[in-house]
Amino acid sequence: MGELDGKVALVTGGARGQGAAEARLFGEQGAVVVISDVLDEEGERTAGSLGCDYLHLDVTSEAEWEEVVSNIVERHGRLDILMNNAGIFQPAQIVNTSTEMWNRTVAINQTGVFLGMRTAIKAMIAAGNGGSIINTSSIAGLEGGFGATAYTATKWAVTGMTKTVAKEVGKHDIRVNSIHPGVIVTDMIADMVTGKEDRMAAKQPLRRLGTPDDIAEMALFLASDRSSYCTGQAFTVDGGVHG
Numbered sequence: 001m002g003e004l005d006g007k008v009a010l011v012t013g014g015a016r017g018q019g020a021a022e023a024r025l026f027g028e029q030g031a032v033v034v035i036s037d038v039l040d041e042e043g044e045r046t047a048g049s050l051g052c053d054y055l056h057l058d059v060t061s062e063a064e065w066e067e068v069v070s071n072i073v074e075r076h077g078r079l080d081i082l083m084n085n086a087g088i089f090q091p092a093q094i095v096n097t098s099t100e101m102w103n104r105t106v107a108i109n110q111t112g113v114f115l116g117m118r119t120a121i122k123a124m125i126a127a128g129n130g131g132s133i134i135n136t137s138s139i140a141g142l143e144g145g146f147g148a149t150a151y152t153a154t155k156w157a158v159t160g161m162t163k164t165v166a167k168e169v170g171k172h173d174i175r176v177n178s179i180h181p182g183v184i185v186t187d188m189i190a191d192m193v194t195g196k197e198d199r200m201a202a203k204q205p206l207r208r209l210g211t212p213d214d215i216a217e218m219a220l221f222l223a224s225d226r227s228s229y230c231t232g233q234a235f236t237v238d239g240g241v242h243g
């Protein structure tokens, strides 16, 4: 028996990295999983290897959110888990942050999470089965993130939206929590990490960098009924760096 038997999950940005690891674990635990991304070829390939569906979804598009959530509800009758994972990271101190970079980061990391929650919550309330929404923030959503003004602003927004929306939708048995990854080795930070893994790991309390599977395990806990009395909370998975 799986922890997510009978549940239907949507994982945004699921073509690779943490999203792909979350999709794999959710599927292994019995969920019907749909992954979405803007990287269609990689997304189709990942979905093929996981045995799940792929749907194109640019998280900045209100129309695409409506289409994808309607499609899932038509096909599977419900949506129980929304894993808001998609995000971008373009490091820059404030003096080097162009307005274009700022707006793009806000559109994907912040507005994308807002649109996803709003669309999914309407479908969850209509279905009447409750639900679990997991928003991917960062340790940059808990402290200052030197050299990443736009990114840090959006991740704090995710932390705040999570706490607020959790209070609004608890009465529908919809839980909303955020995950705060530390340094997780994925394509997103390859430029910062490649060749420096050992040096970076030596500075971590647990003496290693994080993996997508480390995050997927926390996502599974939050998606499943094991966390049924947790909502509006920030869960840090960073090897002990923030604290």
Ligand code: NAD
Pocket (backbone or CB within 6 Å): 012, 013, 014, 015, 016, 017, 018, 019, 036, 037, 038, 039, 057, 058, 059, 060, 085, 086, 087, 088, 089, 108, 136, 137, 138, 139, 180, 181, 182, 183, 184, 185, 186, 187, 188, 189
């Ligand atoms: P990643 O770059 O491998 O994955 C991010 C995914 O989001 C990609 O597949 C990308 O195509 C997708 N994406 C980007 N823009 C999109 C859009 N407009 N619509 C839909 N999908 C879009 O990186 P990752 O490390 O797996 O990142 C996953 C999440 O974790 C992100 O929200 C990121 O900010 C967060 N995070 C990562 C780290 C880290 O160290 N890797 C640390 C803290 C938080």
